[in-house]
Amino acid sequence: MARAAVKAKQAQAAKAQPGKSAARRGHGRRRHASGGNPNQALFFNRLRRQAKWMYVLLAVLFAITFAAVGVGTGSSGLDQLFTGIFGGSGNGISAANNEIKKHPAKGWRDLAAAYEAKGDNASAIIALQQYLKIRPKDATAYSELGGLQLTEAQNAVSTYQSAAAQQQTAAPGQAFQPTGTLGQAVGSDPIQSALASNASNSTQTLYQNAVSAYGAAVKTYQTLADLRPKDANAQFQLAQAAQTAGNYSVAAAAYKKFLALNPTTPERKQIEKLIKQFGG
Numbered sequence: 001m002a003r004a005a006v007k008a009k010q011a012q013a014a015k016a017q018p019g020k021s022a023a024r025r026g027h028g029r030r031r032h033a034s035g036g037n038p039n040q041a042l043f044f045n046r047l048r049r050q051a052k053w054m055y056v057l058l059a060v061l062f063a064i065t066f067a068a069v070g071v072g073t074g075s076s077g078l079d080q081l082f083t084g085i086f087g088g089s090g091n092g093i094s095a096a097n098n099e100i101k102k103h104p105a106k107g108w109r110d111l112a113a114a115y116e117a118k119g120d121n122a123s124a125i126i127a128l129q130q131y132l133k134i135r136p137k138d139a140t141a142y143s144e145l146g147g148l149q150l151t152e153a154q155n156a157v158s159t160y161q162s163a164a165a166q167q168q169t170a171a172p173g174q175a176f177q178p179t180g181t182l183g184q185a186v187g188s189d190p191i192q193s194a195l196a197s198n199a200s201n202s203t204q205t206l207y208q209n210a211v212s213a214y215g216a217a218v219k220t221y222q223t224l225a226d227l228r229p230k231d232a233n234a235q236f237q238l239a240q241a242a243q244t245a246g247n248y249s250v251a252a253a254a255y256k257k258f259l260a261l262n263p264t265t266p267e268r269k270q271i272e273k274l275i276k277q278f279g280g
Helices: 002-027 038-069 077-086 089-102 104-118 121-134 139-170 181-186 190-194 201-227 232-245 248-261 268-277
Strands: none
Touching (some): 089 104, 104 121, 104 139, 121 139, 201 248, 232 248, 248 268
């Protein structure tokens, strides 16, 4: 009996031993209440504390930026800010104006390019004219100038046509036709639709603007042809500009020079007919 009792006590002690060892193994490591890793929770707590300072810093920078660019004051501060970051035609114009002070020729040339990119042909023309005062032998610039002037002349004719059509609608019984070289071209060119009646002073002013614009283009192409006397394309550009402007004598002479420089052109017969038509 005594021996059986001893064995029973030993068996009970053996059953209790694994629990104690497990307790010892877990004694050195505390478990988080949620079952997670307490070190991981500590890391995220630190991260949140640091993020608070970042939020504060960003808020301060945001407020300073808005105050600097004038938000809420009706100014275009944000537009200026993004233009300064990403660039734009405004920056090109400003940079070119500054360049004019140091290097006038390059500055005026760059300014013309900036205005062209912006679609402001009138200002580009002025800039090119200033550039050509410094570089009067730049044929490429003259060709570019002539193209811009022709575009402006065509726009002037379109404006004149609209105004003349309104005049004709107001009094359809009094048609008139402008005089001068451009007036002669009106009868055969698409400008025929510009015939109007009872033209007002404003309509006549628009007509004179168109005449002046075409005259400026012809003059520019004449200079280009002088700079490149053996360039057939320069003569053709002059002939086309003069023909559109109704300056047929200049057109005929330029067409003749073009044929002399380019005798095998496929348009030879058509050009010869034009020369005869122009009295050349």
